[in-house]
Amino acid sequence: MAGSLLRADPDRYLFGDQKELSKLRSQAFDSKKNCWIPNDKDAFLATEIVQTKGDSLTVQTEDGKTFQVNKDDTQQMNPPKFEMTEDMANLTYLNEASVLYNLKQRYFHGLIYTYSGLFCVAINPYRSLPIYSNKVVSMYKGKRRTEMPPHVFMVSDNAYNSMLLGEYILLAPAYRNSTGG
Numbered sequence: 666m667a668g669s670l671l672r673a674d675p676d677r678y679l680f681g682d683q684k685e686l687s688k689l690r691s692q693a694f695d696s697k698k699n700c701w702i703p704n705d706k707d708a709f710l711a712t713e714i715v716q717t718k719g720d721s722l723t724v725q726t727e728d729g730k731t732f733q734v735n736k737d738d739t740q741q742m743n744p745p746k747f748e749m750t751e752d753m754a755n756l757t758y759l760n761e762a763s764v765l766y767n768l769k770q771r772y773f774h775g776l777i778y779t780y781s782g783l784f785c786v787a788i789n790p791y792r793s794l795p796i797y798s799n800k801v802v803s804m805y806k807g808k809r810r811t812e813m814p815p816h817v818f819m820v821s822d823n824a825y826n827s828m829l830l831g832e833y834i835l836l837a838p839a840y841r842n843s844t845g846g
Contacts, residue, residue, distance in 0.1 A: 681814075710726055810823065
């Protein structure tokens with residue numbers, strides 16, 4: 666299984682399924698009705714507002730469950746045109762629910778890299794993917810960030826080219842120690 670996956674076409678794990686993405690991005694949406702609510706199991710649930718009384722909202726999930734929530738506990742939802750966006754800095758509503766949803770959707774569709782402004786977020790797939798070959802390196806070589814989907818090769822190629830031009834950037838990994846610092 667692992668051997669056949671490594672010989673697979675990397676496009677699926679770089680660009681995703683464009684037909685499915687187009688379908689997801691064309692869904693009906695009402696920005697005044699759709700919102701996220703906190704949830705213990707899934708962090709946030711996508712809901713639709715069915716009734717408003719002052720600061721209290723009655724919301725309904727896709728499977729028909731209703732909840733009473735305070736208006737201040739909701740987070741705005743992005744329109745479907747931002748579904749699985751490559752750069753979360755482009756989101757209209759850059760909130761916790763929207764960021765988590767975007768990362769989760771991209772991950773479940775095999776897209777493990779996502780930009781967040783200047784940063785490249787990587788989620789470990791816990792399996793080998795065919796996106797680390799010489800073929801993929803050459804796909805990213807000399808390209809602008811907007812020309813290709815997110816990938817660590819884009820970050821490294823841009824850093825290398827900046828270094829050649831005398832522009833130095835700091836690549837700092839995030840460290841955490843047992844004291845929380």
